[in-house]
Amino acid sequence: MTTRLLAIAAASLALSACAALEEKPKPAAAIRINEDPYPSTYKRYPGVLTVIRHSTVIDGDGHQIVNGTVVFGDGVIKEVGGPELASPAGAVEIDGSGKFVTPGIIDVHSHLGDYPSPGVQALSDGNEATSPVRPEVWAEHSVWPQDPGFSRALMNGGVTTLQVLPGSANLFGGRSVVLKNVPGRTAQDMKFPGAPYGLKMACGENPKRVYGSKGNMPQTRMGNIALARATWIKAQAYKRKWDKYYKNGGDMPERDLAMDTLKGVLEGKILVQNHCYRADEMANMIDMSKEFGYHITAFHHAVEAYKIADTLAANDICAVMWADWYGFKMEAYDAIKENIPLVHNAGACAIVHSDDANYIQRLNQEAAKALADGIRAGIPNLSEAVAWEWLSKNPAKALGILDKTGTLAAGKMADVVLWNGDPFSDYTRPERVWVDGAEMYDANDPKKRPVSDFELGQPGEGDVK
Amino acid sequence: MIRRIAAALLLAAAAPASAQTFAIINGTVALGDGSQPIPNGTVVIRDRRIVAAGGMRMKLPAGTQVIDASGKWVTPGIVAGFSRLGLADVDLSAEGADDTNNNGPFNAAIDVVPAINPLYQTVGVNRADGVTRALVAPSAGKSIFAGQGAVIDTGADMDPITAARKFQFVELGETGKDKAGGSRASAYVLFRNALREAAELSGVARPIAVRHQRSEDVLLTRFDAAALLPVLQGKQYLFVHVERASDILQVLELKQEFRALKIVLVGASEGWMVADRIARSEIPVIASAVNDLPASFEQLAATQSNVGRMRSAGVNVSIGMIDDSDTRNLFMERQYAANLVGLQKVPGATGVSWGEALAMITSRPAQAVGMGGEIGSLAPGRRADVVIWSGDPLEGSSAAEQVYIDGVRQPLETHQTRLRDRYRYLPRRDLPEAYRH
Numbered sequence: 016m017t018t019r020l021l022a023i024a025a026a027s028l029a030l031s032a033c034a035a036l037e038e039k040p041k042p043a044a045a046i047r048i049n050e051d052p053y054p055s056t057y058k059r060y061p062g063v064l065t066v067i068r069h070s071t072v073i074d075g076d077g078h079q080i081v082n083g084t085v086v087f088g089d090g091v092i093k094e095v096g097g098p099e100l101a102s103p104a105g106a107v108e109i110d111g112s113g114k115f116v117t118p119g120i121i122d123v124h125s126h127l128g129d130y131p132s133p134g135v136q137a138l139s140d141g142n143e144a145t146s147p148v149r150p151e152v153w154a155e156h157s158v159w160p161q162d163p164g165f166s167r168a169l170m171n172g173g174v175t176t177l178q179v180l181p182g183s184a185n186l187f188g189g190r191s192v193v194l195k196n197v198p199g200r201t202a203q204d205m206k207f208p209g210a211p212y213g214l215k216m217a218c219g220e221n222p223k224r225v226y227g228s229k230g231n232m233p234q235t236r237m238g239n240i241a242l243a244r245a246t247w248i249k250a251q252a253y254k255r256k257w258d259k260y261y262k263n264g265g266d267m268p269e270r271d272l273a274m275d276t277l278k279g280v281l282e283g284k285i286l287v288q289n290h291c292y293r294a295d296e297m298a299n300m301i302d303m304s305k306e307f308g309y310h311i312t313a314f315h316h317a318v319e320a321y322k323i324a325d326t327l328a329a330n331d332i333c334a335v336m337w338a339d340w341y342g343f344k345m346e347a348y349d350a351i352k353e354n355i356p357l358v359h360n361a362g363a364c365a366i367v368h369s370d371d372a373n374y375i376q377r378l379n380q381e382a383a384k385a386l387a388d389g390i391r392a393g394i395p396n397l398s399e400a401v402a403w404e405w406l407s408k409n410p411a412k413a414l415g416i417l418d419k420t421g422t423l424a425a426g427k428m429a430d431v432v433l434w435n436g437d438p439f440s441d442y443t444r445p446e447r448v449w450v451d452g453a454e455m456y457d458a459n460d461p462k463k464r465p466v467s468d469f470e471l472g473q474p475g476e477g478d479v480k
Numbered sequence: 481m482i483r484r485i486a487a488a489l490l491l492a493a494a495a496p497a498s499a500q501t502f503a504i505i506n507g508t509v510a511l512g513d514g515s516q517p518i519p520n521g522t523v524v525i526r527d528r529r530i531v532a533a534g535g536m537r538m539k540l541p542a543g544t545q546v547i548d549a550s551g552k553w554v555t556p557g558i559v560a561g562f563s564r565l566g567l568a569d570v571d572l573s574a575e576g577a578d579d580t581n582n583n584g585p586f587n588a589a590i591d592v593v594p595a596i597n598p599l600y601q602t603v604g605v606n607r608a609d610g611v612t613r614a615l616v617a618p619s620a621g622k623s624i625f626a627g628q629g630a631v632i633d634t635g636a637d638m639d640p641i642t643a644a645r646k647f648q649f650v651e652l653g654e655t656g657k658d659k660a661g662g663s664r665a666s667a668y669v670l671f672r673n674a675l676r677e678a679a680e681l682s683g684v685a686r687p688i689a690v691r692h693q694r695s696e697d698v699l700l701t702r703f704d705a706a707a708l709l710p711v712l713q714g715k716q717y718l719f720v721h722v723e724r725a726s727d728i729l730q731v732l733e734l735k736q737e738f739r740a741l742k743i744v745l746v747g748a749s750e751g752w753m754v755a756d757r758i759a760r761s762e763i764p765v766i767a768s769a770v771n772d773l774p775a776s777f778e779q780l781a782a783t784q785s786n787v788g789r790m791r792s793a794g795v796n797v798s799i800g801m802i803d804d805s806d807t808r809n810l811f812m813e814r815q816y817a818a819n820l821v822g823l824q825k826v827p828g829a830t831g832v833s834w835g836e837a838l839a840m841i842t843s844r845p846a847q848a849v850g851m852g853g854e855i856g857s858l859a860p861g862r863r864a865d866v867v868i869w870s871g872d873p874l875e876g877s878s879a880a881e882q883v884y885i886d887g888v889r890q891p892l893e894t895h896q897t898r899l900r901d902r903y904r905y906l907p908r909r910d911l912p913e914a915y916r917h
Contacts, residue, residue: 132773133780163774171772171784224573325906341896342601342808344572351896351903361906372773380815380876387877391870392900435825441818441875444826459827470774474725474753475781479828480772 042265050279053155055206057195059451064088066102067433070111075118075407075422079400085116087429090452095423114446115438117403118423119175119196119430120378121410122168123288123335124315124368128179128194128202129154131162132372142182143189147226147233148246150214151272152189154179158202164372166465167480169196170456171376173432173445176207178414180215180315183290184225186233186243188215190276191288193414197450198465211415213312214280216243217290218300219346240299247307250277286312286415292346294322301330313413315368317358318350324361333364333413337374338381338388355382355405356389356397364409382406383439399439428452501526503540504868507549509533512556512842512857516835523554525864528887533858547868547882555838555873557612557865557885559856560810561766561845562719562746562800565614566596566603566632566640568807580807582621588674588711589703590627591645592618598632598640601895602808607634608892609811610873610880612865613642613855615766615800615845617649617719624656624667625649625674628707629719631849633865635885646849647717648708653727653747654778668730674700675738678708714740717849719766721802724778725750732761744848747802749779752786755793764848765790766800769816769840787820787840788830798844813841818874837874863887 065087072083074095084100086093094100102108129141140157143149158179168174175196181188191213194205218239227234233242253274260268279285287304291297291314304311313333314320318341320327320334327334336358341350351357359365367382369375386402411421420428429452436443447463448456457463466477502525509521511533518535524544525531532538540546569577579595596616597603606614613633620626626649632640651659652667660667677700681687687706694702710716718741720731728748735743745751745765751758758765767787774780790797799813817840823831832840839857846856855863864887871878883890902916 132775133777134775135777167772220573321900322903322906339811340805340809341605342570343805345570345574348570348601349895349899351900353900357900357903372775373770376770376772377815377819384815384876387879391879392904439877440822441815441877442822442825444822461828470780473774473780474750475774475783478781478783479785479826480783 042263045261045264046267047261048270048275050284053153053203055208056201056203057197057199057206057208059090060197060453060455062088062090062429062449062452062454064103064106065109065449065452066106067109067111067116068098070114070116070433071437072423073115073117073400073403074424075403076424077400077404079398083116085423085431087431087449087452090429092423092425092427092429094425109433111433114436115434116423117173117432117434117438118407118421119432119448119450120173120406121414121421122174122177122369122375122378123313123366123410123413124370125168125177125179125375126182126370127164127168127177127372127375128158128160128162129181131159132164142184144182144184144225147186147222147231147242148273149185149189150187150276152181153192154181154190155192155202155206157181158192158194158205160199160202160205161468163467163470164375165196165198166467167372168375169448170464171444171480172378173434173438173448174375174378175430175432175448175450176411176414176416176420177375178213178288180213180288183215183217183221186217186222186239187246187273187277188217190285191215193416195450197455198467207416209416209419212279212285213288213414214276214285215288215290216300218296219290219292220344221290236296240303244303244306247277247303250274250281251307254278254281280309281307283310286413288313288315290315292316292318294319297323298326301326301332313366316347316370318347318354320363321351321354321357322349324358324363327358328361328363333366333409334358335366335368335413338367338385352384352388353392353394355385356392356394359397359401359405360389360394364412365405366409366413367405378406379438379443380441383441386439399437402439500545501531501541501543502545502547503538504547504549504554504866507552507554507868509535509858510553510555510835510838510873511859512838513859514835514839514843516833517553521554523858523866525866525884525887528864530858530860530862530864532860549868552881553869553871553873553878555867555869556842556856556858556862557867557883558610558810558813558841559845560606560611560614560801560813561798561841561848562802562806563614563616563810564619564806565606565616565634565810566598566600567592567616569597569600569602571807580619582619582626584621586701587621587623587704588625588627588648589701589707590618592616592627592630593641593644596630596632596640598635598638603634603640604636604894605808605896606810607636607883607890608880608894608897610814610867610869610883611810612867612883612885613846614810615646615849617647620649620651620655620659622659624651624659624670625704625708626651628716631851633885635888636891642855643849643851645716647719647744648711649719649721651721652731653722653724654776655721664727670699671734674705674708675712677705678712681706681709682713712738712740714742717742717744719744719746721746723747723749723776725753725781727778728754728758732757732763735761735763746800748790749782749786751795752783752789753781755790755795758790759794764796764798766798766802766845766848768802768804769799769813770819784819784823785830788823788832791832791836792830796844796847797840798848799840800845814874815876817841818876821874834874
C-alpha cells in the first residue's frame, strides 16, 4: 500500500517536472520488490537463567570440556567454561554429572512437514514434479506444522534446527526453508529468523527418471545439464533486466517467480543446496556454477564425496552425507562407510544428514558410526569433539546461520541439548532440550513433551515415543 | 571388476580347514540366549559346531588353535529377523540387480530361493558387519500371499540356503487390503478361501497333479493352493504382516479358526496395545524395533516402547527390518537393539535388558522359525556362527573383526572397503586410481 502510493507520487512528480521544463521525462524511480513476503513470526519462548554443571561439554567447535559449565539466559549462551565458572545470581542450576551437553543438532536435509506422517497422498507435498524446472515453489508453502515427526526429531534426536527442502524430482526443486524445531500454528511461526533461503537443485538419476519416463527432457544426464544451463542463461538475462531497472528505474519488468529465485542465487542471497551423489556429476555441477557465477553451498547425499574431497575443500563446498546408506540406487553404489571422516580429513566441510523422519532421530548415532569407521581407517585427529562439528557447526555454516547458532559460543542462540550419557553411544537419549533458551523437552516431565494436533485423541497420544 | 572381487572372496573362503577344533578365549562372551555377557569367556568350536561356550575354565585338547579375544566381545552371528537379503543388489532402476518384484501369475507357490544371489554386495556388506543368517521373505505381488521364505547364511560361498520354504508370507494389513482390492474384509475372505482350496487338496496323494479334479469356483492356481497345504496343516510357518492393534486381534482369531496354523506376527507396531492377548496366544512377533511415527493409519500408536511392552507382557519378540531397507541395512538391527536397551533410562518408556536385546537379533528370530536348536546362540551343538567384535556389539561404533559361519572364517572385504583403500589418499600418482587394486 505504502509503496504503491509512493510510486504514484514519484510518477506525478516526474510528470510535473517534465511539463515545467519541457525536457525528456525522467524514468520513474525503481521500486524494490519485497524479498520476504512470508516473514518469520517465530518468537522465542520464555526461559530461565540456567547453569548446567559437572557435565562433559562438547561445544560444537572442536572442543570438549570435562566437568564443564554452561550458562545461558535471555535466549542466548552466556558463558562456557570449566568448573570454576561462577553461577550468576538467580540462576537455576542443573547437575549434569555423567551427562553431556552439546549444541542442538541441525539437520540440513529434512522433509518433515512436506512429506509428513502419516505418509498419505493427501499430505504428499514434497515434489512439484510437473516440470523439471520449478524454482518458483517454496517448501514453506508445503510445510504442515502438525507433522508429528517434528516432535520425534526434538525429543529423540535433539534436533533444534532443520532445513526442509523440496524433493529431488526436479533439476530446480524450489526454495528450502530453515525452521526452528519449535511447534507453531503456521510454518511462519517456525521459520528461523534471518536464515537465508536455499535453492534445492538435483543432478543424476531422479530428474532423468521422473521426466525421461514421461518422454520429456531430461531423459539423460546430459539432458539434465543442458536444461539446467539453459535455465541459468534465462536467469542471467532476467537478472540483467532487473539490475538495469533498479539502477535506472522506468517500467518495472514483469516478475517471474522462478527467475526471482535464480536471481537470488546469482546475487548470493540464496544458497544452493545441490542433491548430487556421484563425484563426476559434482564436478559438472561445480563447472556449471562457475560458468554462471554462483556458488554451491553444499552437495547433499554426496556418497562419492570422498573421491573428490580435495576438490570440495578447494571450492569451499560442504558435503552432506549418510554414515552407511548404500546401493539403494546406482548412484549410491560406491558409498563407503568412511565417507564422512575422509571428507573431513581433506579439510572440507562434512555434514551428517537424515533425509528421513526416522534417521533424524538418530543423527548422533550416525555420526558415532562415521567417527568409529574413520578412526579404524587410521584417519588422524578424530574425536567426539571434532565429530560434533558434523552435527551442528558445519550444518549451521551450510545454512548461513553459523553466526547465530551451531556452537556453544557466548552470544549465540541457546540451542542446547543435555544428553543422559555420551551422545556417541546408541544407549543415549536427550534428557532436556532448549531452543533459544526455552526448555522444549524434559524427559522427566510429561508436560514438556510436544503433542501435535494430529495426535490428540489418537491412540498413543502423549506417549513416550 | 566386481566379478574379480567376488572370485577373490570365494578363494579366501575356501581356505580354512573345516574339521578342526579352535577356541576363542579371553573375550567377553554373550551367548545370545537372553543372558548377560560373561567376562573372560571361552567359545570352543569343532567340526563347524559349537562345542562349549561360557565362563568356565576348559581344558582344551592338544593342538587346539587358540584365538585370543582379549578386550573383544564374542557373540553368535546376527540373525536378521525379517529381510529381503540376497534379493537385490540395487533397489532402483537397475535392471537385473533386483528380484523383489513379483508380478507373475503365481503367489503362494513362489519359493524365494531361486531369487537369492549370495554374491550380491548386500550379502557381503552385512556379512562384514556380523550378520550371519537372515530370514528372507518374498514380496507380495498381486495377491495377499507373497510366497515362501527361506533362512539363509551370508557366507562367501555359493550355498546360501540354510532352510528353504520355511514360511509362507501373507499381507493382512494395509498392504493386504490393497492387494485384496481395497478392503481388509476382502483380504480375509481371500485368505479363508485360499485355505479352503488348500484343504480340498489334503488327502490327495500328489496335490499338484492335474489328474485330481478341483472345485469349479477356485480362485487360486493349483500350484498356489497346493503350496498352502503345509501352512494349513501346521507344517510350515505362516508369517502374517499386520501393524494395527485391531488387525493383530483378527489374526489371533484366525488361530482359533485354523488351529494348526503356526502363525508368526510380523510388524505389529501397535502390538503393545493388545500385548496381553498376543502373549496368551503364544504367537511370536517379529517387530520393527524403533518405529515411533504414525507413518500410516495402521501405525498411529507406534512407539519405541512397543517391543519392551510386548516383552514385559510375555510375548516372544524378535527384531526384523520390515519395510526398512530390508534388502540391505540389516546391520542396523544391532543399533536398534541398543536403542531398546537405552529406553530403560527414559522415564515412561519400556526398554529391554542388554541380554534380551541381543537375543532379539540372534536366538529369538531363529526360534520364531523353529531353528533355535541350529542357529542364533552359542549353545553346544549349534552351528558355529560366531563374531568377534571390537567392542560392545550393540554399539554401532563397534565393528565385526572376525566372522565365522558354520565354523568357517569369512572374508570381510567388500566393494566398499576396496573403494576406501583406493581413495584413502587422493594426491595424483604415476597412474590413475583405476590401477590401484
